[in-house]
Structures are given as C-alpha cells and as structure tokens.
Amino acid sequence: MLQVQVSSSISQALDGATTIALNAQTVSELMSKLSERYPRMQRQLDEGIAVSINGQIYRDNWQVAIPADAEVYLLPRIPGG
Amino acid sequence: MAHDTSYTDQKFNVIGSRVSRPDGVDKVTGRARYGADATAPGQLVGLILRSPHAHAKIKKIDTSKAEKLAGVKAVVTSADLPDLTGGDRSMLDILENSMARDRALYDGHAVAAVAAIDRATAKKALKLIKVTYQVLPHVTDVDEAMKPGAPIVQPHIRTPGDKSDQPSNVSGVVPFGHGDIDAGFAEADVIVEKSYKTEQTHQGYIEPHACMASVSSDGSGELWVTTQGHFSFRNVCSTLLGMDVAKLKVTSSEIGGGFGGKTHVWMEPVALCLSRKANRPVKVVMSREEVFRASGPTSSTSMDIKIGAKKDGTITAASAQLRYQGGAFPGIWGMLGAMTSFACYDIKNVKTVGYDVLVNRPKVAAYRAPSAPMAAFGVESTMDLVAAEIGMNAIDFRLKNAASEGSKASYGPTYGPIGIKPTLEAVKNHPHMKAKLKKNQGRGMACGFWFNFGGQTCTDLNIGIDGTVSLTVGTVDVGGSRASMSLIAAEELGISYEQVKTHIGDTASLGHNDTTEGSRGTFSSGMATIFAARDAIEVLKQRAALMWEIPVADVVWEAGSALAVGAAHGNLTPLSLADIARKSPTTGGPIAGHNEVVADNAGVSFASHICDIEVDPETGGTKVIRYTVVQDAGKAIHPDYVEGQFQGGAAQGIGWALNEEYIYGEDGRLQNPGFLDYRIPVCSDLPFIDTKILEIPNPNHPYGVRGVGETSIVPPLAAIGNALSNAAGVRMDHVPMSPPRILKALEALN
Numbered sequence: 001m002l003q004v005q006v007s008s009s010i011s012q013a014l015d016g017a018t019t020i021a022l023n024a025q026t027v028s029e030l031m032s033k034l035s036e037r038y039p040r041m042q043r044q045l046d047e048g049i050a051v052s053i054n055g056q057i058y059r060d061n062w063q064v065a066i067p068a069d070a071e072v073y074l075l076p077r078i079p080g081g
Numbered sequence: 082m083a084h085d086t087s088y089t090d091q092k093f094n095v096i097g098s099r100v101s102r103p104d105g106v107d108k109v110t111g112r113a114r115y116g117a118d119a120t121a122p123g124q125l126v127g128l129i130l131r132s133p134h135a136h137a138k139i140k141k142i143d144t145s146k147a148e149k150l151a152g153v154k155a156v157v158t159s160a161d162l163p164d165l166t167g168g169d170r171s172m173l174d175i176l177e178n179s180m181a182r183d184r185a186l187y188d189g190h191a192v193a194a195v196a197a198i199d200r201a202t203a204k205k206a207l208k209l210i211k212v213t214y215q216v217l218p219h220v221t222d223v224d225e226a227m228k229p230g231a232p233i234v235q236p237h238i239r240t241p242g243d244k245s246d247q248p249s250n251v252s253g254v255v256p257f258g259h260g261d262i263d264a265g266f267a268e269a270d271v272i273v274e275k276s277y278k279t280e281q282t283h284q285g286y287i288e289p290h291a292c293m294a295s296v297s298s299d300g301s302g303e304l305w306v307t308t309q310g311h312f313s314f315r316n317v318c319s320t321l322l323g324m325d326v327a328k329l330k331v332t333s334s335e336i337g338g339g340f341g342g343k344t345h346v347w348m349e350p351v352a353l354c355l356s357r358k359a360n361r362p363v364k365v366v367m368s369r370e371e372v373f374r375a376s377g378p379t380s381s382t383s384m385d386i387k388i389g390a391k392k393d394g395t396i397t398a399a400s401a402q403l404r405y406q407g408g409a410f411p412g413i414w415g416m417l418g419a420m421t422s423f424a425c426y427d428i429k430n431v432k433t434v435g436y437d438v439l440v441n442r443p444k445v446a447a448y449r450a451p452s453a454p455m456a457a458f459g460v461e462s463t464m465d466l467v468a469a470e471i472g473m474n475a476i477d478f479r480l481k482n483a484a485s486e487g488s489k490a491s492y493g494p495t496y497g498p499i500g501i502k503p504t505l506e507a508v509k510n511h512p513h514m515k516a517k518l519k520k521n522q523g524r525g526m527a528c529g530f531w532f533n534f535g536g537q538t539c540t541d542l543n544i545g546i547d548g549t550v551s552l553t554v555g556t557v558d559v560g561g562s563r564a565s566m567s568l569i570a571a572e573e574l575g576i577s578y579e580q581v582k583t584h585i586g587d588t589a590s591l592g593h594n595d596t597t598e599g600s601r602g603t604f605s606s607g608m609a610t611i612f613a614a615r616d617a618i619e620v621l622k623q624r625a626a627l628m629w630e631i632p633v634a635d636v637v638w639e640a641g642s643a644l645a646v647g648a649a650h651g652n653l654t655p656l657s658l659a660d661i662a663r664k665s666p667t668t669g670g671p672i673a674g675h676n677e678v679v680a681d682n683a684g685v686s687f688a689s690h691i692c693d694i695e696v697d698p699e700t701g702g703t704k705v706i707r708y709t710v711v712q713d714a715g716k717a718i719h720p721d722y723v724e725g726q727f728q729g730g731a732a733q734g735i736g737w738a739l740n741e742e743y744i745y746g747e748d749g750r751l752q753n754p755g756f757l758d759y760r761i762p763v764c765s766d767l768p769f770i771d772t773k774i775l776e777i778p779n780p781n782h783p784y785g786v787r788g789v790g791e792t793s794i795v796p797p798l799a800a801i802g803n804a805l806s807n808a809a810g811v812r813m814d815h816v817p818m819s820p821p822r823i824l825k826a827l828e829a830l831n
Contacts, residue, residue, distance in 0.1 A: 007493055009255045009416060012241065047171070052494035056781065060536055060595075061679040073494040076416065078532055080599025081284075081341025081447035081791055 004030065004072045010049065013040040027051050028062040030072070048077030084612045086682070088778045088785045095571050096784065099721045100578045103563050104335070113335040116291030116307030121362035124293065125154055125196040127355045128203040129348060129365070130210050131375060132185030132192050135219035135441040135749025136232065139183055139212060142193055146209040152202035155359035156210070158193045162354055165323045174410045176321050178444045179350045185214065186234060186409035187441045188750040189374025191348065196355040196363045219441040219749040223406040224383050226250040226440045234409050234439035252411035253437030257419050257492045258400075258430075265398025265430030269389025271470045277459040279798070279816040281381040281406075281743035284448050285733070285761045288337025289372045294352035295362035301328040302356070306349055309339040309557050310596025314346055315588045321350045322357070332587040333557045340733070341447030344598045347376050373754035377446020378743060379455075380405040380414045386422075386459040394473045394481040398430040399423050399491075403456055407437050408444040417452035421795075422460050423491035424530040425501050425687060427484045431491045441749055447598060449730060450531040450791035454737065454798050458816055461527035461799030465806065475803070476509045479528060479689075500713030500777045501528060501687040507773055508689045513709045522695045522706065523808025529688045529795025533788035534599030535680030539592035540609035542570060542617050542674040546666075548659025550574065552613075553586040554606040555594030560729075560790055561722035562602040566610050568718055569784075573614035575641030576658055592677050600788025603718055604779075605680035611783050617674030624668045625656045682781035683788055688712035690731065690796040694804040698827060701820030703805065705735055709771040715779040715787030727793045728770040734797020736762040742817050 004020045011018050015038065022037075024030035030051070035041045050059045052073040058064055059077055066072060107113040144156040159182045166172035181190045193210050197203035218232035225231055233248045240249040266272055292306035302324060308314050311333040319329045336343065348365050356363040367376065385402045401422045405415035419435030435452075468478035483501045490496055508514065508526055518524060541553040552570050556562060567581040574581075595601065618638045625643030626633040635647050643661060645653040665672050693707040710727040717723040740760045744752040753759045778785025798816055806812045811826045 005493065007255075007257060009253070055490075055495045055497040056682045057494070057532065057534075057685075058681040059534060061681040064681070071495050075420075075493060076413065078417065078420070078534070078599070079344070079413075079447050079451065080532070080534055080601065081344070081449040081451045 002066065002070065002072055004074060006074045007076065009076050010044055010074050013044045014038045024066055026062065026066060027058060027064050030066065031062060050075040050077050086608060086781055086783060088780045089783055091784065093572060095568050095578055096718055097720060098568070099719065100564060100568065102561060103567065103583065115288050115337055116334045117366045118334065119293035119305040119364065121293060121295055124362040124364055125198060125359055126200045126203045127194060127196045127352055127363040127365035128207055129191045129351065130193040130207045132181065132188060132190040134185055134214055134216050135188050135221065136217040137185045137214040138217060139181060139185060139192060140215055141213040143211040144193060147195055147206040150202065150206050150209060152198040153195055153206045154198070154361055155196040155355045156193065156206065157351065157354050157358055161358060162321065162350065165321065172320055175317060175346055176350065178410060179346065179348060187443050189371065189443060191351065191375065194351045194355055196359045221440050221442055221745045221749055223381055223404050223438050223440060226406065226438050227404065234441060238411065238439060250439040251436055252407070252439055253413065253415055254434065255416040255419055256432065256434045258432035259489060260430030262398045262400050262430045262432045266389045268391065268397040270392045271467060272387065272389040273463055273466045273470060274385065274387040275463055275466065275814060276383065276385045277462065277814045279382045279455040279458060281378050281442065282737045282741040283373060283378040283759065284340035284342040286338025286340060286342060289367040289369060290347050290376055291366040292349050292352050293362060293364045294349070294356040296353055296357040298360055300324065302353060304329065304331045304349060304353065305334055306331060307334045307336050307343060309336065309343040309559055309598060311557065312555060312588050312593050313596045314349060317346045318350050318353055322353050330587055330589045333585055336557060336559055339559050340449045341451060341598060342377055344596050345377055345446045369756065370754040373759065374751050375443055377444050379448035380407060380445050380452065382418065382455045384456065384459045386463040388463050388467050390467050390471060392471050394471060394478050396426060396428050396482045399428050401433040401456065401459065403433065404436045404438055405452060406440045406442065406445070408442045409439060410444045411439065412437055412445050414445055414452045418456040420492035421453040421530055422456035425484060425528045426482045427488035428482065428491060433491065449733065449794040453529065453531055453795045454734065457527065457529050457795045458798035458802060461796065462802050462812070465803045466812065475526060476505055480505050498777065498780060499685060499687060500775060503775050503777060504687055504689040504711045504713060507711045507775060508691055511691065511709060511773065513691045513707060513771065518693065521698065521808060522693060523804045523806065524691065524693050525800050525803025525807055526689060526691045527796040527799035527803060529792055531686050531792040531795060532599065533604070533683040533686050534601045535605040535683045536595035536601055537593050538605040538609040538680050539594055539677040540606060540613045541591060542610070542613040544617060544658065544662050544672040546662055548580065548657065548662040550576070550581045552581055552583040552610060553590060554583060554610065555586050555591040556602040556606040557597045558585055559597050559602065560726055561719060562606060564722060565603045565718040566606055569607050569610045570614050573611055574618065574658060575639065600686065600790040601683060604683050604782060604786050604788050607718065607784065607786055608680045608782060609676040609678050612676035612678065613674040615674070616676060617672060620672050620674065621658065621661050624661045624665065624672065627668050628656060628661070628664060629653055684715065684779035684781060686713060686787055686792040688792045688796055690800040692800040692804040694801060694808050696805060696808045696823065698809065701823035701827070703739055703823065705768055705801070707768055709773065710793055711773045711775065712789065712792055713775040713777045713787060714789045715782065716776055716785040717774050718786065720774060723774055723789050724772045726789045727772040730793025731770045731797055732762055732767055734794045735767060735801065738798045738801040738816055738818055740817050740819060
C-alpha cells in the first residue's frame with residue numbers, strides 16, 4: 001500500500017488529508033483513484049499537478065511506474081521562467 | 082517507441098566544444114527577424130488604449146468617432162472578446178488581462194484597441210475613443226493590500242480557509258514544511274528573526290512584445306509572435322477566440338530576451354481579434370512604456386524569516402512567512418517562494434507559508450526561477466546573521482546544513498543526487514575567496530535553488546540528399562539551444578557540427594512542445610534530438626543493408642558511417658551518411674528520424690555565488706568589483722552558452738539587487754516606465770563575471786544534462802546583500818539596495 005503524501009495546496013481538495021493510503025502501480029492509476037475517491041481532485045488534475053516519486057519530479061508522464069515502496073509526494077504544477 | 086533516458090557515461094566527440102553560434106551572423110547584421118519584423122500585404126497597425134487609472138469602473142466606452150475616422154479598419158473592446166472559456170477562471174483571467182471588462186484593474190490595463198492603415202491614424206483614433214471611468218480606491222503595496230479594509234481588487238476572491246466569505250486580496254495561503262518548529266526553536270542556542278522587503282522588477286528583455294496576426298474569413302489564422310512558447314500561445318489564443326487549434330498556426334520569431342515574461346499571453350488575443358474584425362493582417366508592437374505598464378513584472382514581496390541554530394552550527398528550526406503580490410490576478414508566486422526558500426538545506430523542523438496577494442498592478446509573470454530570488458534574499462541574509470552570531474564561517478555554516486542525497490526537502494520530497502555541497506566546496510576553495518579586499522570593500526556569498534523541468538517535446542530530423550541534416554525542434558531558442566541541438570545531432574550521427582542546421586518549427590510543423598521555461602530547452606529537446614537521431618540511424622543502417630544486399634543485423638553505425646560486420650562482408654567499403662543519403666531516392670525515399678517524449682525528471686539545480694562590492698559611504702553608491710558563479714550543469718553541451726546563462730543570471734541579479742524598482746505614485750500610476758528611470762545594468766556597471774561549471778551528471782538524461790537557465794539569478798540579491806553588509810557594516814533588508822537606502826541605513830547606524 002502506497003502512502004501518498006500531499007502538499008497543503010492540494011490537500012484542500014482531499015478533504016484536508018495530508019497522507020492517503022492506496023494501491024497504484026502507475027501515476028495514471030494513482031490519479032484515477034484519487035479523483036474517484038475525491039471528486040474535487042479533478043479540478044486540481046485539470047489545472048496540473050506534479051508527482052514526486054523517490055525524489056524525482058514528474059509533471060506529465062503519467063505512464064511512469066511507481067515502485068511498491070516508493071515515496072510519493074503530490075505537488076502543485078510549477079511554472080518556470 | 083519508448084527510449085531509455087538513463088545517463089550512460091557516453092564518450093563524446095563534439096559535445097562540450099565551443100562552436101560558433103548559428104544565429105550570430107544574422108543577429109549582428111540585422112537579418113534576424115524579431116517580433117516586429119513581420120510584414121504582410123495590406124497589414125494594419127494595431128494600437129491599444131490603456132487605463133490611466135490604477136482602479137476604475139468602466140461605465141461607458143464610446144468608439145463611434147474612432148470608427149468613423151478615415152483609415153480606421155477596426156475598433157475592439159471587451160464586447161468583441163466574449164467569454165468563451167466555459168467557466169475556466171484562469172483562462173478568463175488571461176482574457177480579462179488582455180482587455181479590461183467592467184473594471185480597469187491597474188494603470189496600463191487595456192480598455193480598447195484600434196487597427197488602422199498607419200500609426201498616425203491609429204494614434205488619432207485612440208484619442209477619439211471616449212471612456213467614462215468611475216475611479217475606485219486602489220492599493221499597490223503588498224502589506225497594505227492584506228490589511229482589513231484595503232480596497233478589494235477582485236471581489237470574487239476569498240482567503241483560503243477563511244470561513245467568513247468576505248472578499249479578500251489574499252488569493253493563496255500555502256504552507257510547506259515538516260517537523261515541529263516550536264520544539265526546534267526551543268533546542269536552538271541562537272535564534273535570529275528578521276523582516277525583509279523586495280521591490281517589483283521587470284525582466285528587462287530588450288525586445289518589446291510584438292506580433293502580427295492574420296485571421297481569414299474562413300476561420301483560419303496565423304500569428305507571428307515573439308514568445309517563449311508558441312504552442313501554448315496557440316492553445317490559449319484559440320480558446321479565447323473560439324478558433325480550432327489546428328486552424329491557428331503560430332510561428333515564433335527570433336526572440337530578444339524573455340526570461341519568463343514571454344511565457345504569458347498579453348496583447349496577442351487582441352491582435353487576432355482586430356485582424357478578424359478588419360479582415361486584414363494586424364501588427365501590434367508594444368512601446369517600452371507599454372511593456373513596463375502592461376506586461377508582467379515579478380512580484381514585490383515582504384517576508385519574515387526566523388532561523389534557530391545550535392552553537393555547533395546545526396540549524397534546529399527555520400520558518401518563513403512570505404508575502405508576494407501577483408498584480409491584479411491570482412498567481413502562485415507566494416507558493417513558489419515558500420517551496421524554494423529553504424530548499425538548499427537539510428532542516429529537521431521547517432515551516433514556510435506563502436501568501437499570494439492581489440494589488441492594483443499589472444499581472445505578475447514568471448521571471449527566471451520565479452519567486453526564488455526574493456526568498457533566497459531573506460533566507461541567505463539571515464543565514465549570514467546566524468553564522469555571525471555563533472561565530473562560524475558563513476560557508477562552513479552552510480556546508481554543515483546543506484541538503485544532500487536522502488535529505489527531506491523543505492517542500493516535501495526526499496532528494497536524489499544533488500549538487501549543493503559541491504558548489505559550496507568549490508566556492509570555499511575558489512581563489513576569489515582568498516583575494517584581499519581594500520577599504521570600503523566587502524565580500525559575500527549565497528546559495529540558490531531551482532526545480533528545473535522537462536515536459537512535452539517533439540522533434541524531427543531530416544537528412545538531405547547531400548548528407549547535411551535539418552533538425553526541427555519546437556522549443557523556442559531563448560539561450561542558444563540551436564547550437565546545442567546541432568551539437569547533439571552531430572554527436573549521435575557521427576558527423577560535424579557544420580553539417581547540421583537546427584530550426585524552430587511552427588505549430589503546424591510539429592506536435593505540441595511545452596513552452597521554453599523551467600530551464601527545459603536543452604534538457605528536453607536535447608533528449609528528443611538524441612532519440613530522433615538514433616531513429617534516423619536505424620533507417621540509415623537499413624538503407625546500407627539494401628545497398629550492400631546484406632542483412633541489416635550485419636550493419637553497425639560508427640563515426641558517421643555504416644560498417645558491414647562479419648567475415649563475409651570484410652571487403653565492403655564503409656558507407657558514409659552522405660553516401661547513403663545520395664542513394665536515398667532509390668532505396669526507399671527520404672531518410673528521417675522523429676521523436677516525441679515527455680522529458681520528465683529534469684533534476685533540481687543549485688548554485689553558489691561570491692560577490693565583492695565597494696561602497697562609497699558618502700554617497701551610498703556601490704560598485705560590484707568581482708563576481709563568481711559556481712553551478713552544476715550536469716553536462717555542459719556548449720560551455721560558452723552555459724557560462725552565458727550563469728553570467729546573464731548574475732547580471733540581472735546585480736541590477737535587481739542594486740537599482741531596479743517599479744516606483745508607484747500615490748495615484749497608483751507607475752512613475753518610471755522606461756529604461757531612463759528604470760535602470761538596468763550596462764556593461765560599465767558590471768565586472769567580468771567569472772564562472773565555474775560543475776558537471777554532476779543528471780541520472781535521468783542520456784548525457785547527464787541539467788537545466789542551467791534560471792538558478793543563476795537566485796543567489797545574487799543575497800550575495801550582494803551579504804557583501805554590502807560586510808563592506809558597510811550595516812545589514813540591508815530592502816531590495817533594491819540603492820544609494821538612498823544605503824545612505825539611510827548608514828545614517829541610522831551612526
């Protein structure tokens with residue numbers, strides 16, 4: 001079971017939860033399960049989100065696999081200059 | 082086909098060489114075509130009427146006299162730009178920023194526009210447009226905007242978490258951190274708390290915003306524009322104008338600087354709207370005054386920083402409250418400040434809160450590592466104060482607390498391999514640190530962090546009949562990426578740099594490419610170029626096999642030629658890329674490679690800077706006398722350009738630290754919208770900026786590349802502030818540290 005940690009700006013859409021336990025083998029599956037469990041999450045997904053898996057930040061690649069014991073952290077999508 | 086993006090420690094032939102820049106001749110001879118250089122038959126001149134008020138209700142706009150003026154072909158207001166955003170508030174904000182709807186939200190906000198046969202007629206038409214305003218109270222200071230009773234900029238905004246349902250100027254409150262900061266501060270032997278302010282600055286790109294829009298009566302259109310991201314401009318403009326994405330072709334011009342300011346859409350929807358209404362091409366070029374008043378500068382900020390440490394130098398707790406104004410529209414600038422502020426350090430107990438605040442100023446835009454330089458100014462200044470309190474060398478104090486692989490970042494995740502410690506060690510051992518200083522001179526150093534990104538990327542590589550190579554990428558070249566892409570293609574194909582020509586493709590030529598931001602151009606298009614070249618090599622091997630009539634499995638590619646391997650083929654002469662290309666019409670047609678990739682995993686970036694400064698205690702005048710940048714590039718594809726990025730960031734940071742400042746009058750109007758009164762540094766203001774490139778490979782790029790474009794602007798404000806403090810004996814807490822502020826601080830000290 002993954003322990004998905006959530007930054008504060010996203011936790012508002014997850015009813016205040018800062019850690020969520022769920023099973024997901026890919027980022028796509030993770031997002032799908034999150035929006036299913038927390039419908040308000042869909043807006044966050046539409047606006048963009050980043051996922052840190054073991055410290056590596058993914059913004060767009062939802063096909064990436066999540067290792068079973070990975071540290072997973074949801075972050076807002078960050079722009080650059 | 083998915084490719085392995087892992088670093089492979091490949092040995093290079095041309096990567097890392099300092100070849101001539103491919104755009105150099107055109108730029109110095111005037112042949113390069115920038116945003117304002119487009120022409121089209123029947124083109125009109127578009128001009129925009131802007132609000133003279135910081136905040137006003139638009140009661141009525143009478144365009145009738147302008148419309149009747151001979152030579153005027155179109156006049157538009159917000160009525161011509163209906164809301165087609167389908168409830169997407171962020172898109173509606175972009176639309177409202179490009180043309181005010183019921184209220185003008187800042188001095189310079191567009192309220193109407195005209196297209197006419199020439200500039201004189203367009204200017205005359207603007208004067209004939211009568212706008213009836215009801216002036217409203219305004220607020221331009223970030224702290225004032227947060228106070229109860231402040232004029233409300235956007236009535237629909239509520240402070241997150243506030244249950245009162247009252248309109249507010251605080252559009253975001255975003256905390257980050259971990260641990261128990263109260264317990265951490267209780268453990269500290271020394272605690273330093275200090276507040277800081279930074280004023281608003283502009284990216285200062287020399288080329289103003291400019292575009293040529295042409296919309297046909299059949300609903301298709303073209304946009305030539307100076308931009309960092311023509312694909313995202315296409316998506317935004319087509320949404321706002323109700324056009325099909327595929328029917329709007331956007332071409333990025335040569336770009337005269339962007340630094341984040343050209344990642345946002347400004348007057349382009351208006352230009353398209355004018356063209357559609359006039360049924361003629363329309364060119365809109367902002368004046369410098371318009372660039373300052375109505376494009377996006379960075380935030381002004383105020384912040385409170387608190388750091389506690391033990392006498393041995395271990396930081397036990399740190400906190401930051403960071404207030405960033407975003408102009409008249411919500412942003413995420415405070416959030417970014419909160420994420421980046423303590424990212425250089427491994428701190429057990431840390432809490433940061435970013436506040437995004439609305440004021441009556443232009444919409445804030447990204448500026449090179451957006452929000453990080455201001456937070457670094459507060460944090461790195463306080464780091465020096467703590468080091469002094471515990472009697473520790475400033476570099477050793479930072480080294481003791483520097484983050485490393487396995488550290489939990491202050492914004493959440495655990496770091497992989499990172500380069501902050503190597504930059505600090507390089508600074509510590511640099512000859513600059515040992516050089517003697519004279520009277521009234523001081524030395525300071527500071528660290529900086531930025532995330533870096535990759536993103537969606539699409540690249541085509543086509544081999545010409547003569548064996549030369551045309552490479553088309555979709556990331557706008559803002560910092561020399563065409564040279565780097567040519568080097569990468571040459572490296573993979575085993576040919577010379579001169580045999581490759583790299584072009585920036587328009588939106589009709591390639592699949593979507595994300596904007597050139599987040600230091601992503603060389604990282605992501607470089608990755609796509611590697612894979613496109615490798616695809617082309619597979620085709621070249623097949624063609625060689627056909628020419629030799631042997632199995633393709635018996636063909637390898639080495640040093641730019643196909644070789645037949647195996648005892649049975651020992652007499653076959655190698656076929657060069659040019660040999661195979663020449664025969665391509667009869668061996669299957671054109672030879673090409675292609676790649677689309679989501680180039681994630683760009684790897685975070687760190688830098689450490691050293692600055693020597695001299696202060697004139699009588700005038701408060703300053704002179705930066707020596708400056709050194711140390712930064713991790715992963716792998717420097719073209720070292721000249723990497724050094725240029727390091728130097729450019731430092732130069733912009735020096736201007737930001739010492740001079741640049743948006744100055745608003747009590748009437749809420751910008752007082753200095755021009756380079757005469759808003760002074761960016763020129764060559765005579767700057768020393769030679771020395772650089773040291775560290776190459777700690779990014780494990781997630783075949784060549785080990787990390788982005789290098791942004792991090793170099795993060796440390797300068799603090800490095801200069803620390804140097805000034807050591808030179809003048811007074812801690813500066815307000816950027817820019819201009820002569821009047823330095824004199825005031827010296828007077829207070831005395």
